[in-house]
Amino acid sequence: MPTAIGIDxxxxxxxxxxxxxxxxxxxxxxxxxxxxxxxxxxxETEWLIxxxxxxxxxxxxxxxxxxxKRLLGRAFSDPGIxxxxxxxxYEVFEKDMKPHIRVRYRGNTKEFSPEEVxxxxxxxMKEIAQSYLGxxxxxxxxxxxxxxxxxxxxxxxxxxxxxxxxxxxxxxETSACAATYRVDRWNAxxxxxxxxxxxxxxxxxxxxxxxxxxxxxxxANAGDAHLGGEDFDDRLVQHFSAEFKRNHRVDLSxxxxxxxxxxxxxxxAKRTLSSAMKTTVMVDGLYEGIDFETSLxxxxxxxxCDDLFRRTLDPIDSVLRDAKIHxxxxxxxxxxxxxxxIPRIGRLVSEFFDGKELNRSMNTDEAVTCGAxxxxxxxxxxxxxxxxxxxxxxxxxxxxxxxxTGGAMTPIIKRHSTVPTKKSQMFTTTSNNQPGVxxxxxxxxxxxxxxxxxxxRFVISGLSxxxxxxxxxxxxxxxxxxxxxxxxxxxxxxxxxxxISISSDVRGLSRKEMEAMSAEAEGYYREAAxxxxxxxxxxxxxxxxxxxxxxxxxxxGRATLLMNAGKDISAExxxxxxxxxxxxxxxxxxxxSGSATSQQGERSGRRVSDEKYIRSWQLSPV
Amino acid sequence: xxxxxPISQFFPDQEDxxxxxxxxxxxxxxxxxxxxAYRKLALKYHPDKHAGANEDAKADASLKFQQLxxxxxxxxxxxxxxxxxxxxxxxxxxxxxxxxxxxETYFEQLFEEVTR
Numbered sequence: 001m002p003t004a005i006g007i008d009x010x011x012x013x014x015x016x017x018x019x020x021x022x023x024x025x026x027x028x029x030x031x032x033x034x035x036x037x038x039x040x041x042x043x044e045t046e047w048l049i050x051x052x053x054x055x056x057x058x059x060x061x062x063x064x065x066x067x068x069k070r071l072l073g074r075a076f077s078d079p080g081i082x083x084x085x086x087x088x089x090y091e092v093f094e095k096d097m098k099p100h101i102r103v104r105y106r107g108n109t110k111e112f113s114p115e116e117v118x119x120x121x122x123x124x125m126k127e128i129a130q131s132y133l134g135x136x137x138x139x140x141x142x143x144x145x146x147x148x149x150x151x152x153x154x155x156x157x158x159x160x161x162x163x164x165x166x167x168x169x170x171x172x173e174t175s176a177c178a179a180t181y182r183v184d185r186w187n188a189x190x191x192x193x194x195x196x197x198x199x200x201x202x203x204x205x206x207x208x209x210x211x212x213x214x215x216x217x218x219x220a221n222a223g224d225a226h227l228g229g230e231d232f233d234d235r236l237v238q239h240f241s242a243e244f245k246r247n248h249r250v251d252l253s254x255x256x257x258x259x260x261x262x263x264x265x266x267x268x269a270k271r272t273l274s275s276a277m278k279t280t281v282m283v284d285g286l287y288e289g290i291d292f293e294t295s296l297x298x299x300x301x302x303x304x305c306d307d308l309f310r311r312t313l314d315p316i317d318s319v320l321r322d323a324k325i326h327x328x329x330x331x332x333x334x335x336x337x338x339x340x341x342i343p344r345i346g347r348l349v350s351e352f353f354d355g356k357e358l359n360r361s362m363n364t365d366e367a368v369t370c371g372a373x374x375x376x377x378x379x380x381x382x383x384x385x386x387x388x389x390x391x392x393x394x395x396x397x398x399x400x401x402x403x404x405t406g407g408a409m410t411p412i413i414k415r416h417s418t419v420p421t422k423k424s425q426m427f428t429t430t431s432n433n434q435p436g437v438x439x440x441x442x443x444x445x446x447x448x449x450x451x452x453x454x455x456x457r458f459v460i461s462g463l464s465x466x467x468x469x470x471x472x473x474x475x476x477x478x479x480x481x482x483x484x485x486x487x488x489x490x491x492x493x494x495x496x497x498x499x500i501s502i503s504s505d506v507r508g509l510s511r512k513e514m515e516a517m518s519a520e521a522e523g524y525y526r527e528a529a530x531x532x533x534x535x536x537x538x539x540x541x542x543x544x545x546x547x548x549x550x551x552x553x554x555x556x557g558r559a560t561l562l563m564n565a566g567k568d569i570s571a572e573x574x575x576x577x578x579x580x581x582x583x584x585x586x587x588x589x590x591x592x593s594g595s596a597t598s599q600q601g602e603r604s605g606r607r608v609s610d611e612k613y614i615r616s617w618q619l620s621p622v
Numbered sequence: 623x624x625x626x627x628p629i630s631q632f633f634p635d636q637e638d639x640x641x642x643x644x645x646x647x648x649x650x651x652x653x654x655x656x657x658x659a660y661r662k663l664a665l666k667y668h669p670d671k672h673a674g675a676n677e678d679a680k681a682d683a684s685l686k687f688q689q690l691x692x693x694x695x696x697x698x699x700x701x702x703x704x705x706x707x708x709x710x711x712x713x714x715x716x717x718x719x720x721x722x723x724x725x726e727t728y729f730e731q732l733f734e735e736v737t738r
Contacts, residue, residue, distance in 0.1 A: 168673075211661055213658070213661045213662055213665060214665060215661040215664060215665055217661070378670060378673065379670060379673045380673065380674075381673050381674025389665070391664060391665050391668050391670060391671065392670070393664060393668070418691060420669060420684065420687060420688065420691075421688070421691055422631070422632070422688050422692075423628075424628055424631055476631070480669070480684070481668075481669055481670060
């Protein structure tokens with residue numbers, strides 16, 4: 001059996017575990033810590049990962065990378081990303097529409113994608129496991145927040161592959177907790193479990209029904225990608241920077257080293273306040289020899305973060321709504337994640353459930369890793385009696401669908417459908433004699449397709465001419481348990497079909513695909529365009545001919561008048577009239593031949609150089 | 623079998639499919655029985671439970687699980703189940719009334735369909 005580990009890839013720290021001898025062992029790193037900070041620091045000689053990198057953060061802030069999870073698999077234009085970039089001391093720039101990181105490494109400027117940084121951290125986690133186990137680790141289950149979409153999950157998987165791991169599954173953190181819960185305590189009755197996971201960077205909430213059969217049925221997920229311990233630290237840093245400014249007239253913003261040191265002190269104070277009612281925040285020589293020392297009570301910490309704390313309840317609401325379960329039907333509320341140690345959070349959640357006692361029996365920090373290790377063992381084919389009966393029926397994290405008439409999003413696989421799943425729907429054309437259809441695949445919950453995330457697109461061309469609404473095009477979405485999505489479309493009339501597999505890099509069309517599509521479209525377009533251009537040319541020539549004839553008739557008319565005028569006209573006047581007529585005829589002939597050549601250029605038909613035309617190949621629901 | 627019905631996708635080359643038989647329940651089974659039967663069979667056929675098997679066995683289990691999921695989707699939805707009992711049709715049928723997006727969208731869509 002291959003050695004498969006479970007990795008909790010957190011915003012602020014990572015943890016690795018393995019299922020051995022009917023239980024999960026959490027594997028400590030070389031410094032003896034079960035948790036390894038998700039930090040990578042680049043130096044003149046090497047890169048450091050984990051504790052060593054974190055220690056460098058204050059000394060070399062621009063070359064120490066952290067919080068990368070928030071950048072993973074997202075577009076640079078994402079407003080959330082912009083807010084994150086403002087908060088980090090290292091350089092983030094745009095490349096291929098995605099955020100990238102620029103650092104100094106071994107005397108050179110180096111650029112990394114977020115997944116490359118993650119692959120370094122994953123490699124480290126793999127090495128930690130290998131040296132502990134004394135054997136080669138080949139595969140892993142990696143956890144991500146439940147709200148991660150397909151692109152983010154795919155990117156996470158890519159990072160694992162880059163680290164030399166076969167990624168057995170990218171698992172939602174809360175689903176992992178459910179597996180831990182299942183193995184930890186076997187409860188021989190059906191019950192609803194709400195998992196509330198508030199970590200360093202994000203909040204995930206899941207409602208899972210645990211059945212006596214052993215099946216864990218995930219009902220709904222919700223979360224907040226930007227709510228966690230880091231945000232509470234931010235609040236404290238902002239608060240104390242303002243205080244420092246008031247007292248010493250010194251602006252700390254832009255001074256990354258000072259801010260870093262203040263942040264460390266704030267984080268320590270936050271932790272202390274989980275048990276104490278009051279603490280001191282102290283930084284020696286925070287700015288040019290000025291020491292910073294102040295006290296902070298639990299009450300004022302809670303006031304400062306009040307809106308953030310209250311926001312943690314929103315996902316609970318939406319999970320219950322989506323699962324169609326009343327809060328009184330929730331049998332267990334499980335709190336995991338480091339930030340659930342904050343007493344106020346626990347009180348808020350308990351109050352939400354009308355004073356219900358919360359289940360804190362699971363190890364707050366290790367529950368996710370345990371679940372990942374359990375699932376890794378199951379997927380690697382372990383035959384432990386304890387894992388045998390466990391089956392996690394997970395759900396699609398987002399709705400998946402296609403763009404239809406008017407830019408609407410028509411979901412094919414709805415959010416929270418159990419995966420693996422396969423669904424089909426019939427569509428038709430929107431215009432008469434539409435030569436093809438442009439299938440654009442989106443993920444997301446918004447009603448307008450453009451507000452969702454485009455994950456792939458393709459074209460079926462060569463439809464037989466038919467009035468709109470007549471052709472029948474069947475679109476099928478097939479999603480496996482690994483969130484791998486295969487989309488196919490078949491024109492029932494011609495039997496033509498296209499299939500694509502959605503992967504992380506199909507965010508837009510590559511230039512080559514674009515050109516191929518344009519060339520294809522041009523084939524259909526050219527004929528119509530040529531006809532149109534020829535007609536326009538004929539019309540133009542006829543119209544200028546008409547003008548010429550009118551002009552000549554006028555000249556002729558004047559000549560006739562002159563000829564009929566009588567005998568008193570001199571030779572000079574006749575000659576003059578003839579000259580004018582000759583000129584008029586010449587001008588008319590010149591105009592006619594000029595008009596003919598000016599039309600020449602347009603006869604070949606305009607080139608289709610953009611997607612505009614193909615975009616009109618819309619699908620419409622039947 | 624009707625080629626346009628989604629059932630033909632999940633049970634290719636099969637003339638007559640009884641979704642109740644797929645789940646191994648009687649026609650008068652209640653919602654709870656259907657749920658239980660689905661979960662019991664899911665535990666048997668879910669691809670995760672065949673991770674160590676060869677490719678053929680995996681593909682076979684995967685198809686079985688999809689058939690199972692489909693039968694469950696139809697029979698666990700009261701409206702769809704009633705329609706299936708009466709007509710044998712398994713598609714989601716025409717939706718009368720507003721969906722998640724409310725009446726406005728419903729009428730917009732209706733208008734689209736009628737004027738097309």
